[in-house]
Amino acid sequence: MSQSPIGTAAETDLRLPPGLSQERLLDAYRTMCLSRALDIRIWTLNRQGKAAIAASAQGHEAAQVATVMATDPTRDRYLIYYRQLTAMLMLGTTPTEMLIQFLARDGEILSGARQFPLHGAHPRVDLFSFSNVVGTQLPQAVGVALADKMKGRDAVTISFFGDGAASQGDCHEAMNFAGIHKVPVVFLCENNRYAISVPLEQQMPVGSIASRAFAYGIPGVEVDGTDIVASYEAVKEAVDRARSGGGASLVELRVERLLPHTTDDDHTRYRSEEDIERMRDMDPLPIMEQMLRRHGILDDATDAEFKESARRAVDDATDEAEALPFPPVGDMYSGVLESGMGGNSHA
Amino acid sequence: MPEMTLIEAVRETLRSEMRRDPDIFMMGEDIGPRGGVFLASEGFVEEFGEDRVMNTPLAESSIIGIALGAAVNGMRPVPEIQFADFVWPAINQLVGEAARVRYGTNGGKTAPMTVRVPYGGGVRGGLYHSQSIEVLFAHTPGLQVIAPATPYDARGLLRAAIRSNDPTVFLEHKRTYRLVRGEAPDEDYLEPIGKADIKRAGSDVTLITYGLMLHHSLQAAEMVSQSDGIEAEVVDLRTLRPIDGETILDSVSRTGRAMIVQEDTGAVSVSSEVSAIIAAEGFFDLDAPVMRVTPPEIPPMPFSPLQEAEFMPSPEKIAAGIRQLDEI
Numbered sequence: 051m052s053q054s055p056i057g058t059a060a061e062t063d064l065r066l067p068p069g070l071s072q073e074r075l076l077d078a079y080r081t082m083c084l085s086r087a088l089d090i091r092i093w094t095l096n097r098q099g100k101a102a103i104a105a106s107a108q109g110h111e112a113a114q115v116a117t118v119m120a121t122d123p124t125r126d127r128y129l130i131y132y133r134q135l136t137a138m139l140m141l142g143t144t145p146t147e148m149l150i151q152f153l154a155r156d157g158e159i160l161s162g163a164r165q166f167p168l169h170g171a172h173p174r175v176d177l178f179s180f181s182n183v184v185g186t187q188l189p190q191a192v193g194v195a196l197a198d199k200m201k202g203r204d205a206v207t208i209s210f211f212g213d214g215a216a217s218q219g220d221c222h223e224a225m226n227f228a229g230i231h232k233v234p235v236v237f238l239c240e241n242n243r244y245a246i247s248v249p250l251e252q253q254m255p256v257g258s259i260a261s262r263a264f265a266y267g268i269p270g271v272e273v274d275g276t277d278i279v280a281s282y283e284a285v286k287e288a289v290d291r292a293r294s295g296g297g298a299s300l301v302e303l304r305v306e307r308l309l310p311h312t313t314d315d316d317h318t319r320y321r322s323e324e325d326i327e328r329m330r331d332m333d334p335l336p337i338m339e340q341m342l343r344r345h346g347i348l349d350d351a352t353d354a355e356f357k358e359s360a361r362r363a364v365d366d367a368t369d370e371a372e373a374l375p376f377p378p379v380g381d382m383y384s385g386v387l388e389s390g391m392g393g394n395s396h397a
Numbered sequence: 398m399p400e401m402t403l404i405e406a407v408r409e410t411l412r413s414e415m416r417r418d419p420d421i422f423m424m425g426e427d428i429g430p431r432g433g434v435f436l437a438s439e440g441f442v443e444e445f446g447e448d449r450v451m452n453t454p455l456a457e458s459s460i461i462g463i464a465l466g467a468a469v470n471g472m473r474p475v476p477e478i479q480f481a482d483f484v485w486p487a488i489n490q491l492v493g494e495a496a497r498v499r500y501g502t503n504g505g506k507t508a509p510m511t512v513r514v515p516y517g518g519g520v521r522g523g524l525y526h527s528q529s530i531e532v533l534f535a536h537t538p539g540l541q542v543i544a545p546a547t548p549y550d551a552r553g554l555l556r557a558a559i560r561s562n563d564p565t566v567f568l569e570h571k572r573t574y575r576l577v578r579g580e581a582p583d584e585d586y587l588e589p590i591g592k593a594d595i596k597r598a599g600s601d602v603t604l605i606t607y608g609l610m611l612h613h614s615l616q617a618a619e620m621v622s623q624s625d626g627i628e629a630e631v632v633d634l635r636t637l638r639p640i641d642g643e644t645i646l647d648s649v650s651r652t653g654r655a656m657i658v659q660e661d662t663g664a665v666s667v668s669s670e671v672s673a674i675i676a677a678e679g680f681f682d683l684d685a686p687v688m689r690v691t692p693p694e695i696p697p698m699p700f701s702p703l704q705e706a707e708f709m710p711s712p713e714k715i716a717a718g719i720r721q722l723d724e725i
Contacts, residue, residue, distance in 0.1 A: 127470070161501055164501060164503060170501060178506055180498055180501050181493060181497075181501075183489060189458065189466065190462050190465050190466035192466060193464060193466020193468070196463060201471065201472075220458055384503075386500050386538050386539055387499065387541065388499075388507070388561070389563075389591070392538060392541065394642050395640065
């Protein structure tokens with residue numbers, strides 16, 4: 051995989067690939083700060099007994115902003131999974147809309163609070179996630195992309211998944227079909243080395259998900275997912291390939307999961323102290339901050355302003371979301387089938 | 398009105414729907430140049446091309462998962478599961494995913510797809526080419542389950558399924574494909590999903606059934622009419638989710654006696670649900686307990702011919718049941 055053009059010396063010019071300006075990088079960092087502040091708040095709301103469940107995006111932020119920046123939200127499609135908080139914000143979901151999901155309040159945009167957070171369909175961008183069963187979105191994404199290919203549309207479908215989902219049969223079936231039919235899909239793996247508690251070496255013998263691409267006749271690359279420029283370049287190349295008729299790609303972004311799997315997990319039961327210490331070096335926020343400072347894109351005042359405005363936005367969103375009621379009980383009966391609930395006619 | 402077999406009814410309906418709506422496409426194992434193992438898509442590649450009559454790898458989960466993705470993105474896929482016995486790898490994508498798309502997105506996405514599933518026994522199919530798999534789907538909110546028994550119903554209901562905006566499991570009994578002939582007009586008619594149909598009027602006993610067992614039940618009804626003067630009304634469920642309780646209860650209110658005939662094993666099955674409907678809503682109309690004619694509780698169904706025949710509810714067994722029920 052191509053290396054990031056970022057040098058280590060402070061005087062090195064930052065050479066940015068087409069489509070990635072300094073302004074966009076700064077904006078991405080602003081969203082990463084917001085995502086981190088929101089993520090911390092969600093975890094707190096869980097510990098307060100207000101948010102029933104949360105899966106944190108901490109550690110995945112740079113990978114997700116890079117991926118979204120490499121796509122076109124006005125025409126592309128996103129099949130996410132549960133760890134995509136940062137991607138959701140990048141795609142224009144507001145902090146209030148996100149907190150309403152975690153607090154399961156009335157007016158929840160994705161599923162009417164029927165589902166866990168980050169599940170359902172987005173009303174403004176073509177983003178959806180039906181399931182908690184990992185890997186099911188991969189063949190679905192291939193079908194979404196197949197429809198675009200059949201209709202001659204230039205949309206690209208991004209199928210997010212983790213290293214855990216890579217073990218599912220659906221992952222193999224989806225990539226195999228996508229390779230055969232050259233459908234415009236990008237398989238975007240955020241590999242954080244853990245499927246809940248099962249480490250990568252107990253999930254697969256080769257340690258690389260991208261290496262499987264060869265077997266499906268598609269390109270596969272493995273990139274440091276804390277390196278926003280390298281991640282952007284890899285995803286952009288895959289998106290451009292899909293959009294121009296070149297078919298599917300597999301992009302593996304290596305990240306660290308900085309918190310346990312969910313609020314119900316305790317990773318000290320299965321991660322060593324050294325492992326936990328080492329992963330902190332892969333926190334994408336300080337990595338990004340230092341990179342931007344090194345190249346004179348970020349100064350103290352701007353950084354402080356980003357972090358302060360993120361805190362304010364999260365405080366305001368918390369107040370707004372907590373003020374809302376739960377959805378009325380009667381709302382649970384709608385939308386089973388177009389014709390009604392679809393139960394037997396005597397009932 | 399032209400007379401045709403059930404497989405011809407399926408094929409001609411698929412053909413006319415494919416001609417009508419370019420968003421419809423078929424996918425499945427061997428459905429391309431081979432025309433499907435039952436020839437449901439014979440000649441289709443020549444007319445519609447390989448993009449709309451798509452051979453897939455031998456991978457049922459992704460057949461349904463990919464169809465589902467295409468359905469939520471504007472297409473109307475008609476995937477085929479080659480034999481019902483092979484549907485199990487796709488259960489997650491059907492029951493776990495497709496059935497919950499509308500509900501789980503609060504109506505934000507829909508999955509208009511019709512999954513065609515040849516099912517049923519009496520074809521020397523043994524344990525893995527004979528299964529009746531309907532009950533799991535009929536149990537699932539968010540799915541529609543259709544099981545036509547005649548060419549006329551197959552045409553009207555397959556059209557209705559394809560044009561419906563919800564995921565539908567369309568069950569085609571393999572034994573009926575070439576056994577059953579009937580009139581089915583070349584007109585653009587729809588039969589309503591969720592409505593049973595009275596295939597034989599009678600005043601003494603109500604038989605409730607579907608699929609191949611409709612034909613065995615009709616034969617049994619003729620047998621007892623001639624031998625004993627018992628007139629059985631035969632209700633063809635046609636749709637297994639939702640079940641048309643009203644038609645069942647209306648018939649039972651006139652006959653006072655109800656028998657459910659099915660090829661699937663009885664425990665926790667469609668016949669259980671119909672029994673519950675009658676017990677809950679038709680109790681005061683009954684002159685006798687509800688009776689069921691179902692196979693023995695062994696994995697369906699033995700390959701060897703004598704055992705296979707013993708497994709299936711035959712017209713003779715059904716007729717014996719009717720006589721027994723009439724005497725109570």
